[in-house]
Amino acid sequence: MTTTAHPAPAPTRIPRLPADTAVVFGRCLRATLRSRTNLLFGMLQPLLFLTFFGPLLTRLDLGADGSPWQTFVPGILVQLALLGGSFVGLGLIVDRNLGVVDRMRATPVAPLALLLGRTLRDVVQLVAQSVLLVLLGFAFGLRAPLPGVLAGLAFVAVLSGALAALSYGLAARLRTPPEFAAVANTGVIPLMLLSGLLLPMSLAPGWLDGLSRAVPFRYTVDAVREVFRGHYAAGTVGLGAAVTLALAALCLAAATRLFTRAGRG
Amino acid sequence: MSDQEPVPALHVRGLARSYRLPSGPVHAVRGLDLTVPRGEILGFLGPNGAGKTTTQRMLATLLPPTAGQARVAGRDLVRDPAGVRARIGYVAQAGGLDPGCGVREELVTQGRLHRMPRAAARARAGELAAELGLTALLDRPTGALSGGQRRRVEIALGLVNRPEVLFLDEPTTGLDPGSRAGLWELIRRIRRDLGTTVFLTTHYLDEADALCDRVVVIDGGRAVAEGSPAQLRSRYAPADSAGTLQDAFLALTGRGPTEKPLAV
Ligand SMILES: Nc1ncnc2c1ncn2[C@@H]1O[C@H](COP(=O)(O)OP(=O)(O)O)[C@@H](O)[C@H]1O
Numbered sequence: 100m101t102t103t104a105h106p107a108p109a110p111t112r113i114p115r116l117p118a119d120t121a122v123v124f125g126r127c128l129r130a131t132l133r134s135r136t137n138l139l140f141g142m143l144q145p146l147l148f149l150t151f152f153g154p155l156l157t158r159l160d161l162g163a164d165g166s167p168w169q170t171f172v173p174g175i176l177v178q179l180a181l182l183g184g185s186f187v188g189l190g191l192i193v194d195r196n197l198g199v200v201d202r203m204r205a206t207p208v209a210p211l212a213l214l215l216g217r218t219l220r221d222v223v224q225l226v227a228q229s230v231l232l233v234l235l236g237f238a239f240g241l242r243a244p245l246p247g248v249l250a251g252l253a254f255v256a257v258l259s260g261a262l263a264a265l266s267y268g269l270a271a272r273l274r275t276p277p278e279f280a281a282v283a284n285t286g287v288i289p290l291m292l293l294s295g296l297l298l299p300m301s302l303a304p305g306w307l308d309g310l311s312r313a314v315p316f317r318y319t320v321d322a323v324r325e326v327f328r329g330h331y332a333a334g335t336v337g338l339g340a341a342v343t344l345a346l347a348a349l350c351l352a353a354a355t356r357l358f359t360r361a362g363r364g
Numbered sequence: 365m366s367d368q369e370p371v372p373a374l375h376v377r378g379l380a381r382s383y384r385l386p387s388g389p390v391h392a393v394r395g396l397d398l399t400v401p402r403g404e405i406l407g408f409l410g411p412n413g414a415g416k417t418t419t420q421r422m423l424a425t426l427l428p429p430t431a432g433q434a435r436v437a438g439r440d441l442v443r444d445p446a447g448v449r450a451r452i453g454y455v456a457q458a459g460g461l462d463p464g465c466g467v468r469e470e471l472v473t474q475g476r477l478h479r480m481p482r483a484a485a486r487a488r489a490g491e492l493a494a495e496l497g498l499t500a501l502l503d504r505p506t507g508a509l510s511g512g513q514r515r516r517v518e519i520a521l522g523l524v525n526r527p528e529v530l531f532l533d534e535p536t537t538g539l540d541p542g543s544r545a546g547l548w549e550l551i552r553r554i555r556r557d558l559g560t561t562v563f564l565t566t567h568y569l570d571e572a573d574a575l576c577d578r579v580v581v582i583d584g585g586r587a588v589a590e591g592s593p594a595q596l597r598s599r600y601a602p603a604d605s606a607g608t609l610q611d612a613f614l615a616l617t618g619r620g621p622t623e624k625p626l627a628v
């Protein structure tokens with residue numbers, strides 16, 4: 100062997116987190132692009148809703164101005180972020196069982212970068228899928244102003260980042276995929292139903308509407324619906340932004356704790 | 365560091381780890397003392413559940429000890445984990461390869477995780493592939509490699525940063541005899557050419573015998589004996605036995621370890 104042994108690594112105090120995150124992000128993104136079936140399956144469910152459920156709504160009065168598509172497509176986008184984001188932790192469990200996580204943790208890479216790089220990949224993937232859904236929505240008859248669509252995608256990005264990070268935090272503490280799936284399903288399905296994604300909660304009886312006000316995603320989807328209608332100054336939008344950002348901050352803090360302390364138990 | 369007392373590759377005192385389980389604590393490692401000079405191939409020999417993996421994961425900064433201290437490559441395990449990580453290679457039993465990822469990409473990414481610039485990481489990947497006979501495999505997904513080839517890639521990943529200490533957890537478990545012999549030769553070559561200290565775990569006596577300068581027998585989380593394979597044979601094999609390492613091991617642990625791996 101020709102290599103020289105043991106060069107002392109240069110001692111530095113440069114903040115490495117962004118560069119480390121970029122390396123992890125790149126690796127994860129390439130893995131995602133390789134598994135095209137995965138990408139497709141992630142799209143399948145929202146596509147089915149768009150195709151087979153959306154048209155049912157076109158003759159309904161959803162109690163809001165604008166077309167039913169302006170109510171429905173935002174719901175499908177938030178659903179994609181919710182379901183797509185919550186289950187990414189499964190990938191971490193698979194990688195951990197392969198030893199990939201330990202192999203990377205035994206390098207100088209910032210531990211937080213292993214969380215952030217993955218999360219960022221999920222955000223990119225879910226936003227890209229959302230763009231496709233919006234375009235399809237347009238084919239079905241959705242009409243929405245471009246700034247509104249962009250604002251809606253920003254909501255999707257923040258929400259999917261929050262949920263993906265939390266999902267990884269959870270996965271870091273659970274042992275097996277079935278265990279993880281049980282916990283994630285139990286959490287996500289009721290929250291999804293309670294946030295009025297498919298039909299707005301304005302149609303709900305009082306008790307259900309009241310209950311759903313405790314679910315943060317409701318505020319996100321209501322805000323996305325407003326911006327899709329071109330109402331940017333509505334109070335719903337501000338409230339939705341505040342709730343979504345607060346949720347993201349909370350999820351990220353919790354995820355950081357769970358993720359970087361995993362293995363200590 | 366003076367010439368008389370070079371800093372050992374590993375200096376471990378009272379290292380312990382318990383796992384808290386609902387059924388009560390599991391004392392996986394109980395007060396381990398270990399000093400490993402630089403350039404040694406040390407074998408950690410013990411039956412399943414002896415605490416080999418737990419010890420290595422602690423020394424590789426992956427698992428915080430519940431007690432004790434250790435210096436790895438001269439760096440304090442608890443106070444300077446980043447310094448330890450920069451100077452070690454760790455190859456888990458699971459290996460740590462993504463089956464969908466290509467060999468080259470794994471090697472380059474590993475260099476990037478060690479914070480090499482992109483060009484340096486690429487160059488290092490090519491260099492390691494040449495040294496470990498992986499050049500023809502660089503563009504294959506790791507999932508399409510044989511067990512022996514996969515192990516070589518995993519070890520290559522552990523060598524990306526030219527580590528001072530290389531941890532190998534059961535490196536030959538599940539390999540066919542030809543691949544095992546090849547891997548032993550590779551491990552000897554790593555030590556000879558790079559001066560790397562190699563700390564490997566095994567439950568194969570023939571492996572400890574053939575490969576290791578020194579063997580620590582671990583059982584129930586404690587080191588129960590240590591010495592060169594020859595010393596262990598002469599010290600612990602009962603007089604009425606054939607005097608093999610197997611006999612010594614049986615006498616020490618009261619159990620029979622695997623004599624030969626299954627050729628699968
Ligand atoms: N994560 C864990 N939680 C609880 N017990 C564990 C865990 N990992 C290992 N153990 C226990 O610790 C002991 C030592 O395990 P390990 O270090 O894996 O042994 P070896 O590698 O020598 O087979 C065993 O009794 C094992 O069951």
Ligand SMILES: [Mg+2]
Nearest residue numbers: 416417418457
């Ligand atoms: Mg083990």
